[in-house]
Amino acid sequence: MTVGIVTFPGTNCEQDVAYALDALGAATVPVWHRETSLDGIEAVVLPGGFAHGDYLRTGAIARFSPIMAAVEKMAAEGRPVLGICNGFQILCEAGLLPGALIANQDLRFICRPVQLRVESTDSILTRAATAGQVLTIPLNSYEGNYVTGDTTPNVALRYCDTEGAVTDAANPNGSRDSIAGITNPTGTVAGLMPHPERAIEDFMASTDGRVLLESFVASLESIPVGAGRD
Amino acid sequence: MTDDEFGAVNNLLGRPPADPELAMYSVMWSEHCSYKSSRAHLGGLPTDAPWVVVGPGENAGVVDLGDGWLAAIRIESHNHPSFVEPYQGAATGVGGILRDIFTMGARPVGLWNQIRFGDLSEPHNRYLFNGVVAGIGGYGNAVGVPTLGGEVEFDPSYAGNPLVNVMCLGILRHDQLVLGTAGSPGTVAVLLGASTGRDGIGGASVLASAGFDEAAGAKRPSVQVGDPFEEKKLIEACLDLYERGLVVGVQDLGAAGLTCAASEPAARAGVGMDLNLDAVHLREPDMTAPELLMSESQERMMAFVAPDQVEEVLGIAAKWEIEASVVGTVSSGDRLRVYHNGSQIVDVPAASLTDEAPVLRRPIARPDRIDEIWGRSDPAVNTPLDAALLGLLDDPGLGDRSWIYEQFDHMLFLNTVQGPGRDGSLLRVRGTDKGLAVSSDGNGWMCQLDPRRGAERLVYEAALNVAVLGARPLAVVDNLNFGSPEKPNVMWQFTETLAGLGDACEALGVPIVGGNVSFYNETDGRDIFPTPVVGLLGLAEPIPSRPRPVAEDMVILLLGPAQSASLAGSAYQKTILGALGGRPTRIEPEAGGRSIELAIRLSHVVPGSLLHDVSQGGTLIALAELLIEAGIGAKIDLASTTDAFGEDPHRFICLVPSGQEADVVQLADEVGCAVRTIGLTGGRALSFPSSGIDDIPVDKLLTVWAGSIRDRMQGAVHE
Numbered sequence: 001m002t003v004g005i006v007t008f009p010g011t012n013c014e015q016d017v018a019y020a021l022d023a024l025g026a027a028t029v030p031v032w033h034r035e036t037s038l039d040g041i042e043a044v045v046l047p048g049g050f051a052h053g054d055y056l057r058t059g060a061i062a063r064f065s066p067i068m069a070a071v072e073k074m075a076a077e078g079r080p081v082l083g084i085c086n087g088f089q090i091l092c093e094a095g096l097l098p099g100a101l102i103a104n105q106d107l108r109f110i111c112r113p114v115q116l117r118v119e120s121t122d123s124i125l126t127r128a129a130t131a132g133q134v135l136t137i138p139l140n141s142y143e144g145n146y147v148t149g150d151t152t153p154n155v156a157l158r159y160c161d162t163e164g165a166v167t168d169a170a171n172p173n174g175s176r177d178s179i180a181g182i183t184n185p186t187g188t189v190a191g192l193m194p195h196p197e198r199a200i201e202d203f204m205a206s207t208d209g210r211v212l213l214e215s216f217v218a219s220l221e222s223i224p225v226g227a228g229r230d
Numbered sequence: 231m232t233d234d235e236f237g238a239v240n241n242l243l244g245r246p247p248a249d250p251e252l253a254m255y256s257v258m259w260s261e262h263c264s265y266k267s268s269r270a271h272l273g274g275l276p277t278d279a280p281w282v283v284v285g286p287g288e289n290a291g292v293v294d295l296g297d298g299w300l301a302a303i304r305i306e307s308h309n310h311p312s313f314v315e316p317y318q319g320a321a322t323g324v325g326g327i328l329r330d331i332f333t334m335g336a337r338p339v340g341l342w343n344q345i346r347f348g349d350l351s352e353p354h355n356r357y358l359f360n361g362v363v364a365g366i367g368g369y370g371n372a373v374g375v376p377t378l379g380g381e382v383e384f385d386p387s388y389a390g391n392p393l394v395n396v397m398c399l400g401i402l403r404h405d406q407l408v409l410g411t412a413g414s415p416g417t418v419a420v421l422l423g424a425s426t427g428r429d430g431i432g433g434a435s436v437l438a439s440a441g442f443d444e445a446a447g448a449k450r451p452s453v454q455v456g457d458p459f460e461e462k463k464l465i466e467a468c469l470d471l472y473e474r475g476l477v478v479g480v481q482d483l484g485a486a487g488l489t490c491a492a493s494e495p496a497a498r499a500g501v502g503m504d505l506n507l508d509a510v511h512l513r514e515p516d517m518t519a520p521e522l523l524m525s526e527s528q529e530r531m532m533a534f535v536a537p538d539q540v541e542e543v544l545g546i547a548a549k550w551e552i553e554a555s556v557v558g559t560v561s562s563g564d565r566l567r568v569y570h571n572g573s574q575i576v577d578v579p580a581a582s583l584t585d586e587a588p589v590l591r592r593p594i595a596r597p598d599r600i601d602e603i604w605g606r607s608d609p610a611v612n613t614p615l616d617a618a619l620l621g622l623l624d625d626p627g628l629g630d631r632s633w634i635y636e637q638f639d640h641m642l643f644l645n646t647v648q649g650p651g652r653d654g655s656l657l658r659v660r661g662t663d664k665g666l667a668v669s670s671d672g673n674g675w676m677c678q679l680d681p682r683r684g685a686e687r688l689v690y691e692a693a694l695n696v697a698v699l700g701a702r703p704l705a706v707v708d709n710l711n712f713g714s715p716e717k718p719n720v721m722w723q724f725t726e727t728l729a730g731l732g733d734a735c736e737a738l739g740v741p742i743v744g745g746n747v748s749f750y751n752e753t754d755g756r757d758i759f760p761t762p763v764v765g766l767l768g769l770a771e772p773i774p775s776r777p778r779p780v781a782e783d784m785v786i787l788l789l790g791p792a793q794s795a796s797l798a799g800s801a802y803q804k805t806i807l808g809a810l811g812g813r814p815t816r817i818e819p820e821a822g823g824r825s826i827e828l829a830i831r832l833s834h835v836v837p838g839s840l841l842h843d844v845s846q847g848g849t850l851i852a853l854a855e856l857l858i859e860a861g862i863g864a865k866i867d868l869a870s871t872t873d874a875f876g877e878d879p880h881r882f883i884c885l886v887p888s889g890q891e892a893d894v895v896q897l898a899d900e901v902g903c904a905v906r907t908i909g910l911t912g913g914r915a916l917s918f919p920s921s922g923i924d925d926i927p928v929d930k931l932l933t934v935w936a937g938s939i940r941d942r943m944q945g946a947v948h949e
Contacts, residue, residue: 009459009462009463009550009551010372010374010459010462010463012373012374012462012642013642015643016642016643016644019644020644049374050371050372050374050458050459050462052459053372053457053458053459053460053462054372054459055459108364108636108637109364109367109368109371109636109637109638109639110636110637111371111635111636111637111638111639111640111641112632112636138641140371140639140641140642142371195641197644198641198644200644201644202776203647203658203776204641204644204646205641
């Protein structure tokens with residue numbers, strides 16, 4: 001099962017994500033944003049960073065990169081598509097996930113571990129986790145404040161305190177309803193602001209990121225039959 | 231440029247210089263580029279060791295880590311631009327230091343910043359501090375290089391002239407090393423990266439080589455504007471070029487722009503160069519030749535390429551979506567010739583711009599008052615221990631620094647074993663069992679009292695900071711921030727500092743592989759404290775097991791020489807007494823070496839032992855930091871003011887579970903290091919049984935410590 005790591009000019013977490021997924025048994029390949037085909041690739045991750053410098057608006061330019069048509073096709077076929085941080089922003093901008101991410105409430109960049117509560121377990125991001133599980137995973141963003149209009153997103157993860165309580169005090173960036181990660185209605189397209197690849201080894205803030213990445217790797221085994229095999 | 235210097239250019243050329251030539255000499259012979267006030271004094275520093283691959287003089291120092299791995303390290307200042315425009319000044323400082331590192335063929339893996347401001351009670355200082363932190367983060371986070379640590383100091387001395395130093399570490403394989411050479415005649419110069427515009431014209435001379443007065447704001451156009459996205463693409467493109475073996479040499483465009491990028495590599499290679507300004511890709515039309523030659527537009531590199539590989543280089547540039555222009559050819563002989571609008575406008579010996587810059591022997595005078603200052607004794611101490619402890623934790627230079635480093639990505643690349651907030655940083659070299667420990671240290675208050683002893687102490691403090699992480703000191707870089715060199719007392723501070731740095735590095739056996747001098751840190755004639763910053767790289771092999779977190783029932787040991795009765799230069803003297811005076815305690819190289827040795831051995835031999843260097847604030851502050859973070863109290867046997875807050879060098883604390891202290895004592899005996907038990911963890915308060923003061927709840931300390939910067943910066947937003 002091959003996972004494409006979609007890399008735009010300005011992306012900077014592509015090697016970290018590849019390292020983490022490779023360690024969990026996935027085979028990753030880099031995919032440059034100018035490519036137009038994802039043939040031979042079963043799933044994709046859009047990693048964190050500053051695609052196209054985040055100029056204009058996060059993800060606003062990246063969504064027009066040539067590779068995005070193939071990513072949209074992959075999502076339409078029900079194959080796993082995961083956006084982490086800047087990747088999440090791009091998926092929202094491309095309309096593959098609802099809502100948008102705006103500047104943090106206090107207008108400062110935030111790089112620190114935060115607590116997340118698992119809200120649903122029927123997605124490529126959370127299927128190996130248990131509902132209500134509290135995870136410690138680093139956040140690393142300036143535009144991490146999730147907003148939506150009338151749509152009600154499928155929430156996968158919410159910011160919480162160490163006991164799992166979702167409170168305003170435990171909401172680091174002002175996100176609506178403390179949302180940290182969402183999915184599409186079928187759970188095959190997911191995006192989250194925190195970085196699970198930064199929580200996978202003993203010397204890191206925690207190893208809680210593994211359960212999310214293991215969920216993603218496990219979902220490669222259950223890709224809908226025939227999807228995308230053209 | 232002075233009249234004497236103009237005369238020297240006349241003599242050198244045998245004719246008056248043309249306008250573009252004058253522009254080139256004026257910027258290359260500026261203090262910032264030529265080190266004319268300092269060069270005569272820099273020769274005596276120890277720069278050699280068997281593991282030094284590249285010493286001072288190149289874009290960065292390079293040392294051998296073994297097994298084919300090298301590390302490149304460099305430190306720079308961006309003080310003046312950051313005062314004029316804090317966000318862009320700090321941001322472009324980060325961009326510049328990164329280019330110095332990837333110019334050597336290394337991938338930048340970590341950044342550290344050393345920043346100093348006036349008192350945070352002044353709104354303008356909060357504005358500068360806020361802007362500098364945002365600029366460091368804004369550039370470093372976006373360019374994709376983690377910021378792993380640094381240091382911060384607040385003192386009215388820096389109110390008119392903040393200090394913004396930045397250090398970068400890179401890692402490379404031995405066969406990827408690239409030098410700043412132009413190669414042999416026929417080699418082609420390819421200008422890569424951002425287009426050239428009118429930003430930063432003459433920054434090296436207008437900003438960096440003069441003091442400030444009330445018209446400082448008028449210098450804003452001399453500050454460059456950074457584009458981290460362009461730099462990120464440039465890093466990847468350059469590393470791609472090196473990996474394919476497509477460059478002979480590389481030079482970044484920083485201070486003095488094209489002038490420096492053409493003349494320095496030619497001078498190093500002993501060749502000439504023909505430079506065609508008409509081929510430079512431009513941001514705006516109709517730039518004059520002097521503007522083109524002096525522009526400090528950021529995110530540009532000059533690659534020297536064999537003629538038959540130029541097409542391939544242009545192809546790689548296109549892949550990474552950066553612009554590239556063929557702008558010159560290396561010639562035989564020694565002339566740098568520049569062409570503009572089709573005609574030759576410059577014809578000078580390339581090396582004369584770099585090698586024949588004036589060397590000044592400025593007057594040096596020991597300050598008359600220094601003996602009186604050293605003779606001062608501290609005023610009587612009336613502050614109870616608990617009030618002093620709370621007062622020091624409330625000092626933004628000693629309190630919680632997370633307000634700063636949480637604005638920086640400090641985890642990218644997944645190598646951060648020890649991030650910001652502690653003695654030093656530790657990062658793994660992936661695929662090996664090697665760890666790189668880095669510390670940077672400065673102390674303006676201490677160095678103002680005694681620049682020589684202050685500098686010596688910084689070297690030993692940095693060494694102990696990496697030793698408590700299990701690393702052996704390998705190399706030093708220094709950044710020397712001083713006032714006006716035209717003042718004999720400042721030159722005395724400068725030469726004393728160099729003597730201290732040199733002696734301490736010699737005694738420690740650690741070479742200085744690079745440095746930077748920043749003079750003219752003054753406003754309206756008031757100089758800053760002499761502020762050398764020492765960056766030290768250490769190698770831990772293997773990376774020691776992770777220190778145990780602080781828990782109940784751990785024995786607290788103090789290791790190293792006994793504290794003297796002196797508080798000279800301490801944070802206690804500065805913050806609680808508010809009166810500078812006395813003479814800081816000297817380093818003791820032998821005792822210092824034993825403390826370093828013991829710290830390294832403890833990290834590796836007593837698994838999980840938690841070590842912490844004693845520095846600013848003394849033993850009690852070092853201990854309080856650990857206890858506050860863990861939320862655990864202790865019974866502490868430090869009753870006297872000097873015991874608690876004295877800052878004599880070569881000391882560190884060690885926490886081990888009760889019952890294991892015999893292992894530490896035995897090792898200390900073997901090494902010949904004094905050891906004293908100063909407490910036992912437990913409960914939720916600090917108690918001082920021998921002092922008669924009430925217990926202090928850890929929660930109360932936490933509130934003060936956590937708010938020291940955060941509360942003062944409430945509401946400050948970048949403009």
